[in-house]
Amino acid sequence: MASFNREFPDTDWYTFRIPGIATALRNIDRKTVLAANGKDGSYHEPSSPITVGGAGMVAAGLWSLAGPVTTDTNAHIVLGAGHSLDYLRILAGHTGASRSMSVPVLPTIPERYAFAYASASNNFAQIARFPGARSIIAITPHNRSTLTALRLRFKTTFAHAGLPEFPKFRVIRVSKSGVVQALHTSRSGAYRDDGFLDLPVSVANVAAYEAAGARQWSNTYVPDQFNVIDTSNYAYFVDFVEEDGAYAFTPNVTLVPGAGTDILRGEMTCASITLLAPQ
Amino acid sequence: MRRPHVMPGNLWPGRMALSSRKLSALDLYSSELMNFDEGGTFNPIEPIVIGGAGMELGSASEVLGGVTTNPKYGSTDPRIELVDQWPVHAARTITKTISWANCDGFGAQPVYFNESGAVYQTGLAASSGLNIGMIVDGHRLHDGATLVTATFSYRYNGSKPTAIPGGNESVGIARYDRTTDASTALHSAGTAGGIVYSSVFARRDVSTVEDFFAGGNVINLVFTPNQNNVIAKASYYYGFSLQTSIETEALGVKLEFSVPDQRHE
Numbered sequence: 001m002a003s004f005n006r007e008f009p010d011t012d013w014y015t016f017r018i019p020g021i022a023t024a025l026r027n028i029d030r031k032t033v034l035a036a037n038g039k040d041g042s043y044h045e046p047s048s049p050i051t052v053g054g055a056g057m058v059a060a061g062l063w064s065l066a067g068p069v070t071t072d073t074n075a076h077i078v079l080g081a082g083h084s085l086d087y088l089r090i091l092a093g094h095t096g097a098s099r100s101m102s103v104p105v106l107p108t109i110p111e112r113y114a115f116a117y118a119s120a121s122n123n124f125a126q127i128a129r130f131p132g133a134r135s136i137i138a139i140t141p142h143n144r145s146t147l148t149a150l151r152l153r154f155k156t157t158f159a160h161a162g163l164p165e166f167p168k169f170r171v172i173r174v175s176k177s178g179v180v181q182a183l184h185t186s187r188s189g190a191y192r193d194d195g196f197l198d199l200p201v202s203v204a205n206v207a208a209y210e211a212a213g214a215r216q217w218s219n220t221y222v223p224d225q226f227n228v229i230d231t232s233n234y235a236y237f238v239d240f241v242e243e244d245g246a247y248a249f250t251p252n253v254t255l256v257p258g259a260g261t262d263i264l265r266g267e268m269t270c271a272s273i274t275l276l277a278p279q
Numbered sequence: 280m281r282r283p284h285v286m287p288g289n290l291w292p293g294r295m296a297l298s299s300r301k302l303s304a305l306d307l308y309s310s311e312l313m314n315f316d317e318g319g320t321f322n323p324i325e326p327i328v329i330g331g332a333g334m335e336l337g338s339a340s341e342v343l344g345g346v347t348t349n350p351k352y353g354s355t356d357p358r359i360e361l362v363d364q365w366p367v368h369a370a371r372t373i374t375k376t377i378s379w380a381n382c383d384g385f386g387a388q389p390v391y392f393n394e395s396g397a398v399y400q401t402g403l404a405a406s407s408g409l410n411i412g413m414i415v416d417g418h419r420l421h422d423g424a425t426l427v428t429a430t431f432s433y434r435y436n437g438s439k440p441t442a443i444p445g446g447n448e449s450v451g452i453a454r455y456d457r458t459t460d461a462s463t464a465l466h467s468a469g470t471a472g473g474i475v476y477s478s479v480f481a482r483r484d485v486s487t488v489e490d491f492f493a494g495g496n497v498i499n500l501v502f503t504p505n506q507n508n509v510i511a512k513a514s515y516y517y518g519f520s521l522q523t524s525i526e527t528e529a530l531g532v533k534l535e536f537s538v539p540d541q542r543h544e
Binding site: 034045051055153 | 305316321336337340360363364418
């Protein structure tokens with residue numbers, strides 16, 4: 001790309017018989033130099049803005065905005081109405097193409113009379129009263145994104161005599177007709193039946209599992225199926241099952257919160273976001 | 280409308296007499312060119328259509344009349360794509376109401392919900408008040424926005440106490456480090472606007488039991504952060520709490536944000 005070149009320098013123009021013609025031709029030549037080259041393209045740095053009113057301009061090809069564009073008062077950027085997915089788009093690599101979000105773990109939907117209370121560690125958390133108790137935690141992933149990871153923050157609260165059957169969790173979607181589908185295939189890698197994944201990372205022995213009651217991150221659930229979020233047809237949940245077996249915590253049936261796994265919160269990452277669409 | 284040549288390029292002779300007609304046409308046509316080096320104001324009768332390799336606007340530009348995209352969707356269809364920025368606008372206020380439906384009672388204090396979604400306790404436990412808290416769903420927080428106020432609405436729905444309870448009342452807002460879970464206050468310690476701030480908590484600065492009880496009517500405690508109040512979800516998560524020591528009905532929390540851009544939320 002280049003701006004037009006002059007055919008001759010100013011000194012080569014000669015005076016015609018018509019008075020002023022040399023100046024006129026020189027000015028015409030100058031105008032063609034200053035104008036945009038609509039055929040080959042050209043590069044310009046205008047000293048004052050180019051204002052196009054009237055019938056405006058149509059960008060039939062690609063327009064690249066290397067500088068910011070500001071709309072005037074009451075002027076809009078209007079997205080075409082021809083398709084339900086006509087929104088501003090986000091290129092891959094934009095920070096907004098992936099979102100990591102906190103996941104509250106309350107309220108819990110108990111499978112049975114087992115979960116109902118915030119924990120004693122803080123009132124953001126939930127805790128079980130019975131081994132093997134199961135609860136459902138609603139999550140709100142970014143619609144049309146790909147759910148790439150979800151993990152839970154937890155701590156153990158019971159002094160175990162041996163390793164129990166570990167608490168486990170999975171991410172599920174539930175259709176409008178009630179069909180439940182795990183977001184990871186069963187018995188694949190570390191995943192067990194029905195797409196469940198053991199909660200703890202450290203499982204070598206009781207001390208590792210309990211980590212002296214410190215807060216731990218769970219294994220990361222990495223969906224490998226049904227992971228493109230579609231909130232128009234599905235609701236999404238974490239399906240959590242408490243530890244169980246001979247060495248599980250002692251049930252606590254009083255009004256005091258139980259002695260099970262203290263689930264504090266979760267985090268999930270929604271990636272491959274391509275649209276700036278309402279959520 | 281594209282202008283024709285004054286004379287087709289292949290018909291220009293090596294030597295010719297300049298006609299005033301051709302020069303006049305050249306003068307007219309060139310006067311209609313857009314001056315891209317010095318700028319100018321143009322009002323074309325028909326739209327200027329630029330296809331081909333398109334255009335690049337290398338510096339700040341202004342769209343006075345608005346922009347409309349062609350209504351289609353597909354990988355090669357007209358669209359506006361954001362590379363690394365968000366559409367920004369003048370700071371605007373958005374308000375979100377948070378229900379306590381995402382909370383639960385602390386420790387041995389179970390809570391219940393009435394038909395309006397408010398949180399309360401029943402029976403013997405009611406007299407011990409509420410101790411509830413929740414994490415705000417990350418999906419509901421606008422990253423980069425400034426939390427201007429958080430209005431906690433609640434009322435004391437039992438009998439008026441004979442004195443301000445020792446436990447008084449306490450609302451809390453905090454941001455929590457996503458790695459360490461450490462909390463940070465959104466207001467410095469002290470009294471401002473009739474609110475006493477301490478650590479992550481706040482309470483009304485009342486001196487009489489009448490003012491404290493407020494006739495059993497709805498109390499709106501307005502927490503006005505003065506620090507750490509720009510939402511930064513990459514590093515923090517955010518939580519709210521309400522603690523009282525007499526029978527209480529917790530209604531909800533209204534969050535008012537100043538939003539500088541148009542993100543996902």
